[in-house]
Amino acid sequence: MWNTFLQPISLDEALALAGEYGASARLIAGGTDVLVELPRGVKPTDTLIDLSALPELDYVRLDGAFLTIGALATHNTILQSPLSWQHALSLAQACQEVGAPQIRTRATVAGNLLTASPANDTIPPLLALDAQLVLASSAGERTLLLSQFYRGVRRTELQPGEILREIRVPLSAGARRELFLKLGLRRAQAISVVNLALALTFADGLVSEARVTLGCVAPTVVRASSVETFLLGKHLDPEICQQAAQLVAHDCAPIDDVRASASYRLLALTNLLAHGLTRLAGKAETVPAHPVLLQTSQPTRSPAPPLRDLEHDSIQTTINGQTGRFAHARKKTLLNFLREDAGLTGCKEGCAEGECGACTVWLNGQAVMSCLVPAAQAHGANVKTIEFQYSRSPEQPVHETGASDTSDASQNLADIADEGRYLQPLQRAFIECGAVQCGFCIPGMLMSGAKLLEECLRPDLEQMRNALSGNLCRCTGYRKILDALAQVGGSNHE
Amino acid sequence: MNEKIGAALPRPDAVGKVNGQTRYPADLVKAGMYHLQVVFAGRPHARILALETEQARKLSGVVAVLTAADVPYNAFGLIDADQPVLCGDVVRFSGDKVAVVVAETKEAARKGAELVNVSYEDLPAVTDATKALEAGAPLVHEERASNQLLHFPLRRGDIEQGFALADVVLEETFTTSWQEHAFLQPEAGVAYLDTRGRVVVEAAGQWLHEDRRQIAAMLKLPEDEVIVRYAAIGGAFGGREDLSIQHLLALAAWKLRHPVSLVWSREESMIGHHKRHPVTMRCRWGATRDGKIVAVEARAIADGGAYASTSVEVVKDIAVFMTGPYDIPNIAVDGYAVYTNNIPSGAFRGFGSPQAHFACENMVTRLAEALGLDPLTVRLRNLYREGSLEPTNQPLPAGVSIVPVLERCIAEVGARWEYTRNEEHSFQGPQPAEAHLRRGVGVACGIKNVGYSFGFPEKSTATVEVYGEAELERAVVRIGAADVGQGSQLALRQIAAEVLDIAPDKITMLCDDSQETPNAGSASASRLTFMAGRAVHDAAKEARKRWSFTDDYQEQATITYRAPATTSIDPETHTGTPNYCYGYSAQAVEVEVNLLTGQVQVLRVISVHDVGKAINMQQVTGQVEGCLAQALGYALLEHFQVRDGQILTSHLSTYLLPTVLDMPVEITPVILELADPHGPFGARGMAEMPLVPFAPAVAHAIHNASGIWLTQQPMTPERVLSALAKARPNQL
Numbered sequence A: 001m002w003n004t005f006l007q008p009i010s011l012d013e014a015l016a017l018a019g020e021y022g023a024s025a026r027l028i029a030g031g032t033d034v035l036v037e038l039p040r041g042v043k044p045t046d047t048l049i050d051l052s053a054l055p056e057l058d059y060v061r062l063d064g065a066f067l068t069i070g071a072l073a074t075h076n077t078i079l080q081s082p083l084s085w086q087h088a089l090s091l092a093q094a095c096q097e098v099g100a101p102q103i104r105t106r107a108t109v110a111g112n113l114l115t116a117s118p119a120n121d122t123i124p125p126l127l128a129l130d131a132q133l134v135l136a137s138s139a140g141e142r143t144l145l146l147s148q149f150y151r152g153v154r155r156t157e158l159q160p161g162e163i164l165r166e167i168r169v170p171l172s173a174g175a176r177r178e179l180f181l182k183l184g185l186r187r188a189q190a191i192s193v194v195n196l197a198l199a200l201t202f203a204d205g206l207v208s209e210a211r212v213t214l215g216c217v218a219p220t221v222v223r224a225s226s227v228e229t230f231l232l233g234k235h236l237d238p239e240i241c242q243q244a245a246q247l248v249a250h251d252c253a254p255i256d257d258v259r260a261s262a263s264y265r266l267l268a269l270t271n272l273l274a275h276g277l278t279r280l281a282g283k284a285e286t287v288p289a290h291p292v293l294l295q296t297s298q299p300t301r302s303p304a305p306p307l308r309d310l311e312h313d314s315i316q317t318t319i320n321g322q323t324g325r326f327a328h329a330r331k332k333t334l335l336n337f338l339r340e341d342a343g344l345t346g347c348k349e350g351c352a353e354g355e356c357g358a359c360t361v362w363l364n365g366q367a368v369m370s371c372l373v374p375a376a377q378a379h380g381a382n383v384k385t386i387e388f389q390y391s392r393s394p395e396q397p398v399h400e401t402g403a404s405d406t407s408d409a410s411q412n413l414a415d416i417a418d419e420g421r422y423l424q425p426l427q428r429a430f431i432e433c434g435a436v437q438c439g440f441c442i443p444g445m446l447m448s449g450a451k452l453l454e455e456c457l458r459p460d461l462e463q464m465r466n467a468l469s470g471n472l473c474r475c476t477g478y479r480k481i482l483d484a485l486a487q488v489g490g491s492n493h494e
Numbered sequence B: 001m002n003e004k005i006g007a008a009l010p011r012p013d014a015v016g017k018v019n020g021q022t023r024y025p026a027d028l029v030k031a032g033m034y035h036l037q038v039v040f041a042g043r044p045h046a047r048i049l050a051l052e053t054e055q056a057r058k059l060s061g062v063v064a065v066l067t068a069a070d071v072p073y074n075a076f077g078l079i080d081a082d083q084p085v086l087c088g089d090v091v092r093f094s095g096d097k098v099a100v101v102v103a104e105t106k107e108a109a110r111k112g113a114e115l116v117n118v119s120y121e122d123l124p125a126v127t128d129a130t131k132a133l134e135a136g137a138p139l140v141h142e143e144r145a146s147n148q149l150l151h152f153p154l155r156r157g158d159i160e161q162g163f164a165l166a167d168v169v170l171e172e173t174f175t176t177s178w179q180e181h182a183f184l185q186p187e188a189g190v191a192y193l194d195t196r197g198r199v200v201v202e203a204a205g206q207w208l209h210e211d212r213r214q215i216a217a218m219l220k221l222p223e224d225e226v227i228v229r230y231a232a233i234g235g236a237f238g239g240r241e242d243l244s245i246q247h248l249l250a251l252a253a254w255k256l257r258h259p260v261s262l263v264w265s266r267e268e269s270m271i272g273h274h275k276r277h278p279v280t281m282r283c284r285w286g287a288t289r290d291g292k293i294v295a296v297e298a299r300a301i302a303d304g305g306a307y308a309s310t311s312v313e314v315v316k317d318i319a320v321f322m323t324g325p326y327d328i329p330n331i332a333v334d335g336y337a338v339y340t341n342n343i344p345s346g347a348f349r350g351f352g353s354p355q356a357h358f359a360c361e362n363m364v365t366r367l368a369e370a371l372g373l374d375p376l377t378v379r380l381r382n383l384y385r386e387g388s389l390e391p392t393n394q395p396l397p398a399g400v401s402i403v404p405v406l407e408r409c410i411a412e413v414g415a416r417w418e419y420t421r422n423e424e425h426s427f428q429g430p431q432p433a434e435a436h437l438r439r440g441v442g443v444a445c446g447i448k449n450v451g452y453s454f455g456f457p458e459k460s461t462a463t464v465e466v467y468g469e470a471e472l473e474r475a476v477v478r479i480g481a482a483d484v485g486q487g488s489q490l491a492l493r494q495i496a497a498e499v500l501d502i503a504p505d506k507i508t509m510l511c512d513d514s515q516e517t518p519n520a521g522s523a524s525a526s527r528l529t530f531m532a533g534r535a536v537h538d539a540a541k542e543a544r545k546r547w548s549f550t551d552d553y554q555e556q557a558t559i560t561y562r563a564p565a566t567t568s569i570d571p572e573t574h575t576g577t578p579n580y581c582y583g584y585s586a587q588a589v590e591v592e593v594n595l596l597t598g599q600v601q602v603l604r605v606i607s608v609h610d611v612g613k614a615i616n617m618q619q620v621t622g623q624v625e626g627c628l629a630q631a632l633g634y635a636l637l638e639h640f641q642v643r644d645g646q647i648l649t650s651h652l653s654t655y656l657l658p659t660v661l662d663m664p665v666e667i668t669p670v671i672l673e674l675a676d677p678h679g680p681f682g683a684r685g686m687a688e689m690p691l692v693p694f695a696p697a698v699a700h701a702i703h704n705a706s707g708i709w710l711t712q713q714p715m716t717p718e719r720v721l722s723a724l725a726k727a728r729p730n731q732l
Helices: A011-024 A034-040 A075-080 A082-087 A089-096 A109-115 A123-128 A225-231 A238-251 A262-281 A334-341 A386-390 A407-419 A425-432 A442-455 A461-467 A479-491 B014-018 B054-058 B106-115 B159-165 B208-219 B246-256 B266-272 B311-321 B353-371 B375-382 B402-416 B488-500 B528-548 B617-637 B691-706 B717-727
Strands: A004-006 A025-028 A047-050 A060-063 A066-070 A132-137 A140-145 A150-152 A163-170 A175-183 A194-203 A206-215 A315-319 A322-326 A360-363 A366-369 A382-384 B034-040 B046-052 B062-066 B097-103 B117-122 B148-156 B168-176 B188-193 B199-203 B226-230 B260-263 B279-287 B293-305 B331-339 B437-449 B459-468 B472-478 B507-510 B554-562 B582-594 B600-610 B666-672
Touching (some): A011 A047, A066 A082, A066 A109, A075 A089, A075 A109, A123 A194, A225 A238, A334 A360, A366 A442, A425 B014, A442 B014, A461 A479, B054 B106, B062 B106, B148 B311, B159 B279, B159 B293, B188 B246, B208 B246, B293 B311, B353 B437, B375 B402, B375 B437, B402 B582, B437 B691, B472 B528, B600 B691, B617 B666, B617 B691
Parallel strands (some): A004 A047, B034 B260
Antiparallel strands (some): A060 A066, A132 A140, A175 A194, B034 B097, B148 B331, B188 B260, B279 B293, B459 B472, B459 B554
């Protein structure tokens, strides 16, 4: 999919590389969009410039009159930050509805903006909040309003050599109320059919400023200017909400596609907008106390030497406690690297697009879809797979791999497996509860489930359901898998 | 007695599956194996003018490009060998295969496939089953005079007289769409020649011996020159009944005499294997004022796609189940299986019964409403009883239990849910405070055959070897029964353990190798527990008897169990015995309809099944829960879209499976054990049954909640909202 993988370790270096490669390279952070696009020939590239070694860009903070969001802030970063719930509620609500937990551990808000699909969920709230983008290049920085950023479907004003360094959300001076609503065709892992964000400011009970933004109903996310104009100076009573919503047809031009027809989009959008405005006039939105994150520590960089040597293709990584150097890994996904080079076939490919979760492993304490991670991002990182209990003792040398000498190891492992005595409580619970049928999803289910139990000793049913919402099972209906999780999650507490 | 039957013994295969050590077909790929890449047609109907492989062959790493000329006998199929392994003259659907590139690396194989140059002359394509039946429609198979693969008429009583008796007559047309199996493990496998030169294929499938038969026929080899082995099977659901890649692996290994591997991507899996039949069903039902259904006329047209697969058998089942589990004196049903230039349709859990029930159970509920009667009362008035005649004019097999099944379902709703019933509105319960969320309850019944139908030879063979001095010490059970994830090998182990009276872990199960096991028949039609179970039961009993009468340490028995005979349907008299056993089910579903968006969330399900005898209750409820997830996807989510023969939903991001959040929080499986006279310990098959009544139960619940009737499966938010907008033009 790519031949060169560059991993700068300072922003200056990143800017220099971005300038040097220009349009021939693509920037990558979480990779959850880039690694879906590349195999399908969308914005193809030979060179990836990876920003993931710049952890200083992962932040949400207050800076003067702005809430600022760094280029590497993930959806989880937003969800974890009380500041974002306080100052950009609609953005936080949107982040909660993007993909699945294993996507939100990795996917950045900046990346979501740059994918530039009208269905990207973080665009409507940031547009409603009138966000600004700080675009950096080796020549310096410029600031652009998000409202001026999009030129069309998947097209932006980002110039070759530029990096979206920071997103700035202006803090509200008055009484601003916000809401994000999304209509997807299922409850998780759904691309929006329509979405919308509302940011309304009130003075003396009347709307003094209105920003209403709509996704999936035009080539870019758009503002509903007719609706906004109508709302100004109005009291948000139910009748006004209905009347305002009826105007939305003037503000959008939806199309038919595989997810929905244009007429359905318009009808559902009208209904949702009326509902949203009514809801905005009502009681305050609730902020979730403990959103499921499937991460237990912030990703940390280990002291592995930087990946600079372009000639040499190897990476150094710690898998299940064993550190090794692996050749031929830099052009692969983490999933293919683990299966083909590390001989760990417990992680499975069910879709190769981050939909099924069968490839879930832990990367630096986060549950991730390994099919959407460049293996090179595991350089200097800790990886944990379903085979973790079989890690050899540290004093045994780890062989330098060339792909072929893994079969002996797996043979030994198979022998151990017969006895089943190394099983962890959750693995035992899966067996006891009858949670295993064909078993293909089970390694991924266990990696997500075990991460939840690390994150939260005694999860409630909703947390368990959310934690597994990125793992598809076609056999069990999930019931006995939840039973197994509850069996261990309950006993931990007793 | 029976301490091992019914017990929730843990699955021996689960250990390797929870620690990542179990090998699925894609895990068998080893360094040094060649990689295969299929070249698909990508167009629905075309003549191949030229197939140029030179460029591909010249690519570094490419070893060979196989085409039709390389296939000794270039036709395969479960029933009718009408599908080319590799197309030589005409392609008939976009997933038809024209070449296989063999290369040293996966990348070279993929690049080589892009270099295979095929020039086509596009032919007129027919992608609508009804139009395909019209005179003058383009022919999918030129050598056949028509696209009609089967017309299957059923007649009982006198249909005109029946409608003359009716006080209410309703007509409606229902459509169902394709469904993708979406087993989580896409097709994969390896093949090689063993030291004796036999072709060994290691993959996943549903019937070792049938895969072997078709592969041997293709290679023109004796069957014992081909060995099929199954690695761990990552789900099947009917989707691995037809050959997909097994024969390609065999062909390449045999041709090149070198180990080969093939791993399909999800997209290749989606476009490459058959689907559940889309069916258009025009129904006319008549009933008397007191709720007695007196006449049913129906025409069901099933899109069989480009090749026969199992369409003929599926359509016969659709016809038999167009009247559901009801004793209706006057019936005129016509089922049609039709060739089109769409992806082939074939087996999928339920095998025609879910489609038929979507129409028939909807019609019963609507008739009840038209009559002002409770739909449950109408059902109870018309349900099959012991001795009732089938639409084929013969009595049902003994053990008809749909009445107690429905009665139990009604009782469970009354005991568990806060809904009341009255004659006017079937169910009334509390509604959420939000005015845009409306709740409702629906109920439907279901019937589905266990095992093969219409005279197809139904048998299963097992060998049981027993060892012991004074008492039995251990046993080996050999039976080629595919464990596709459903746990059949555990059920068979428990049956053997019970009969032999030894601990289950003293039994070695050999099930996954065509050379080492006798033929159990397929893992399909909810038949393995019944058929393979009886074979193991009978062989174990015989082996134990023989052992007890000798002083030998080892004894064994091989027994072929044959099910009670079924027959084809006499075309003159419309009479016959289609099946030897049925599974009966009834479900209650509570939904919440979002009036703003048309989204439907299933809140609770009660799923009642007569399983005869649960061999392992935990595995039985696991089948119910898992099947309900597929049923929920079928009813609401899984919208397989095809336009002009091209598949639009070939990824899991566009073909949506239910996630855990889409499933109801409360699922209550209720298992009745009303013994079947022939099944082992009274067991009857059950794994397909939860799919049968679910979609119409959801349709009924949506109606109960919001007043609308839906006629199209899946009942997507768009279809729901569109019906709501029509029904309530003055409301949002």
